[in-house]
Amino acid sequence: MKEHFSKIGFVLAMAGSAVGLGNAWKFPTMVGQNGGSAFILLYLLLTILVAFMVFLAELSIGRLSRKDSVNAFYLLANNNKKAWSFAGFFMIGAILIVCFYSVVIGWIVYYIYKSFFTLPQNINESAALFSNLLQADIFSQIICFSIVFIFIFLIVNKGIKNGIEKMNVFMMPALFILLLLMLIYSFSFDGFLKACEFLFYPDFSKLNENSILNALGLSFFSMSIGVCAVLTYAASLPDKINVIKSTLSIILINVLIGIMMGLIIFTFVFEFGADSSSSGPGLIFVSLTNLFSKLGILGNILAFAFFVSLFFAGVTSAVSMIEPFCFYLINRFNIKRSLALFYIGIFVYIIGILCILSSAVKTNYNFNIFSYDLFSLLDFLTSNILMPLSAIIICIFVAFCINQEKLKNFFIPYMGHTFFLIWINFLRFICPIAIAIIAISNFI
Ligand code: PHE
Numbered sequence: 001m002k003e004h005f006s007k008i009g010f011v012l013a014m015a016g017s018a019v020g021l022g023n024a025w026k027f028p029t030m031v032g033q034n035g036g037s038a039f040i041l042l043y044l045l046l047t048i049l050v051a052f053m054v055f056l057a058e059l060s061i062g063r064l065s066r067k068d069s070v071n072a073f074y075l076l077a078n079n080n081k082k083a084w085s086f087a088g089f090f091m092i093g094a095i096l097i098v099c100f101y102s103v104v105i106g107w108i109v110y111y112i113y114k115s116f117f118t119l120p121q122n123i124n125e126s127a128a129l130f131s132n133l134l135q136a137d138i139f140s141q142i143i144c145f146s147i148v149f150i151f152i153f154l155i156v157n158k159g160i161k162n163g164i165e166k167m168n169v170f171m172m173p174a175l176f177i178l179l180l181l182m183l184i185y186s187f188s189f190d191g192f193l194k195a196c197e198f199l200f201y202p203d204f205s206k207l208n209e210n211s212i213l214n215a216l217g218l219s220f221f222s223m224s225i226g227v228c229a230v231l232t233y234a235a236s237l238p239d240k241i242n243v244i245k246s247t248l249s250i251i252l253i254n255v256l257i258g259i260m261m262g263l264i265i266f267t268f269v270f271e272f273g274a275d276s277s278s279s280g281p282g283l284i285f286v287s288l289t290n291l292f293s294k295l296g297i298l299g300n301i302l303a304f305a306f307f308v309s310l311f312f313a314g315v316t317s318a319v320s321m322i323e324p325f326c327f328y329l330i331n332r333f334n335i336k337r338s339l340a341l342f343y344i345g346i347f348v349y350i351i352g353i354l355c356i357l358s359s360a361v362k363t364n365y366n367f368n369i370f371s372y373d374l375f376s377l378l379d380f381l382t383s384n385i386l387m388p389l390s391a392i393i394i395c396i397f398v399a400f401c402i403n404q405e406k407l408k409n410f411f412i413p414y415m416g417h418t419f420f421l422i423w424i425n426f427l428r429f430i431c432p433i434a435i436a437i438i439a440i441s442n443f444i
Helices: 007-018 021-033 037-065 069-076 081-114 123-135 138-157 159-186 191-200 209-222 229-234 243-272 280-293 297-333 337-358 374-401 404-441
Strands: none
Touching (some): 021 243, 037 229, 069 081, 069 229, 069 297, 081 123, 081 374, 138 159, 159 243
16 A cells, blocks of 8 residues: 655645755856846746646656656556656666765764864865865765765655655755844844845846746746656645645745745845855855854854755655655565665666766776766766656646546646646746756757
8 A cells, every 4th residue: 555645745846846055056146147036037937838837747747657667657658558658767866866965964964063163264165175085184084974875764764754744844945044034133134135135136237048948947947847756655645735826835935945046145145245146066065164153153053054944955855756666666676665665776876886986086987978977977877868858758648648528637637728728838848948948958
């Protein structure tokens, strides 16, 4: 008998999957580089017009079949069942993501530890700390990665209700409260008003065609679309849940937490004068850590709270990346959850360690593949190729290849006839074409 989430458990678990490291550095950095709130408006528009539609499509495959992703495509396809079942293997994308994602959560664990000691006093020290961790301190990286690895696998081992749901029900509110406290604290700085102006005053002149691509890519990654995480959680949806309301709540939580993180980060950036367009991990691990140090002991407390909240955001996402493949192995080979996790664990651990080694200069292993280190290669492959491709396939599958009556019976009570028609036509025409343009233009 398949375990089901409770209503609130589902919303929190799905929001836990959505809210992740993407909100912490992709969102603020992209907002910073693409004209502040003009980009937020664009992101919201694309989230509602494209990501929301595809999310509902992926959700419907999970909920209508109540199966793992491979069996779900097989069961629901009207024709060519065998061929369609291969679409379920996009869940491998989630396993590839978790390999490097857990390495980054490992860095967060390292910074939680560092928050108990004197923080780097200037930006050079801060940059040196981070690059030393990445390029020379392989031992610390492996220890921290191993801690994260054991933690997330133990949670998934406890199953949907006792592991994943329980963790999310604790961590998501805790994450929100921590961020809220930090946000209230940042009100007291002048930088807060500048951060508000930066995030909420639209400067449309900074938008360009790349901003559209960035906004769509971000909204996909951020909503966990295209690697069967949504599908697999939806297979455990409780029976009487309003899927539209729940999905809108998930989007709202995701955007809200992104904005809260943005406000906190940019308040410190403006208050203490770091570069608002510095990107990626640099913004958090280098700039922010140095900025916290200017507040003395209070800075240590803030750094601790901030990295703990990132840890919560990260592990709730990582868990949702492992569950799809785990659930598939359990069903396909009729094995115990722990054994399925053992096999997945071997793969994730080896690739995770290789990611660490491949970007560390002080090893003989810093190999490159097509000029990417393994870390960036996996990121590129999953975000730019697998996720968009799978999203297009999901749209086509739901719009053309499954029983439309079943779909109507499930959705119309929640969305009504008119919205159903709009939704299905978006899936037929607008979403696949928009995603294809974006995915292809990534390569030109
Ligand atoms: N949404 C997560 C984030 O923003 C990443 C993620 C991708 C989670 C795919 C699950 C599946 O960090």
